[in-house]
Amino acid sequence: MESLVAWVRVTQKRRLRVIDVDADRNPKLVDELHVSETPSLVLIKDRREVGRLEGRATGRQIEELIRPHLAA
Numbered sequence: 001m002e003s004l005v006a007w008v009r010v011t012q013k014r015r016l017r018v019i020d021v022d023a024d025r026n027p028k029l030v031d032e033l034h035v036s037e038t039p040s041l042v043l044i045k046d047r048r049e050v051g052r053l054e055g056r057a058t059g060r061q062i063e064e065l066i067r068p069h070l071a072a
Helices: 002-011 027-032 059-069
Strands: 040-045 048-054
Touching: 002 059, 040 059, 048 059
Parallel strands: none
Antiparallel strands: 040 048
16 A cells, blocks of 8 residues: 555645654554554545545555545
């Protein structure tokens, strides 16, 4: 999933901010986001969670998650 998220970071850099979080180094944030499985992708918009993928995800799943939230 890392390579897919890196692709999103590059192709959508004007519309999204992508932040990698090391779960082992940031257990408090992991708790706050209620992450139960890694890797996880949590989509936050206007300071609230609007989508989530836990476990390995495909490029199509990631695209379907973010597409509705991208500004035109």
